[in-house]
Amino acid sequence: MHQFEVQKMFDMFHVGNHEVAFTTSAMWMVIAGLLLWVFMIGGMKRQLVPGRWQVAVEGFTGFISGMMNANIGPEGRKYTPYVFSLFMFILMLNVIGLMPFGLFGVHPFTVTSHFAITGFLAILSFSIVLIVGFWRHGLHFFSLFVPHGTPWWLLWLIPAIELVSFMVRPFSLALRLFVAMTAGHVLMKVFASFIIDGIAAGPAVGLGVGIPSMALMVGISGLELLVAGIQAYVFALLTSLYLNDAINLH
């Protein structure tokens, strides 16, 4: 569990009685932001016949704008910058957390395995959905809680259920990412500790336990890379679906 601990690197300033410090978490977020920036610069050559790098960048932007177009329609274009930033930021943090920086003596850290971060992003998305919904539809936005075709004799129950499911959204959004990242890293940690403990128990046990564990670790590492992409995608996809509710009201 030590890998999930945020360490203070240096103090900065105080807000009330809360201290704001530069932490390992902050360092990785800054690195992710800079890497993303460098990555995007490669896509800014604006050539008619793109090079490899430009194709990679355009692949990501096309992926997100295609998703926004499919889920929301032409009006979704306005929100593509937000969803794209969200997707790329989360993806970069997830992938950086999986990189074997430990080999070079750097303490790797997955920013998205912290509920404070995922919760912030989820609340941000949820707030945008609320603001857009009430901005566009006013109080009519509440009709979201009465889906089409609701029988009149269920009108006392359905809105309550819809309200609960609506209010659960930021939590499910935040928890899903946080749990997936944490669980993946814990799983790898468990298998890694199997190898260490097996070797400590003797050569026979070390080989018997170590080799299958190592094989599993390789597979799980690949799986975790997949999960890193999928969780970023799910976060962006759900945000776009919630935005669609706010823009088009079902």
Added chain:
Amino acid sequence: MPQISQFAESWYAASQIFWVLLTFGFVFLVIGRGMLPKVEATVDARDRKVADDLAAAKAAHSAADQIEESYRQQSDASRAAAQKAVTEAKDKAARDAEKRLAKVESELAEKQSAAEADIAAARTSAMAEIESVATEAASDLVAKLSGVKVAAADAKAAVKAVLHG
């Protein structure tokens, strides 16, 4: 679990929120708002260019088809014209040949009839000469053989009777 237990530390939440706000704000403003629209504009411009080029190619293709069609029509027309000219020339030549042939034939026929007339005249004159010669010869023969002078008219009548049977 540090993710939860660290909330107890006074710096944890504030630092996390501050830095995620700062870094995500940077990502949103610089990358999402600044760079993404340019990349999308590039992609849109390319899509538009590809669509325009395809439309232009299609137009050029149909224009080429039209030109080919008109070329084919023209060549068909000129071939038909050439054929017509050839047929006309052939007809004219045939007609001319016929005319000339007819003229030559008529001339030949004229010549032939003239020749025939000459022949007939010659024959009658020859006949007449033969008669006179035969009459003379007969009267001479008669005179030599019998010493009788035969009148020319008698001799002529006798020769005529023998010649014309």
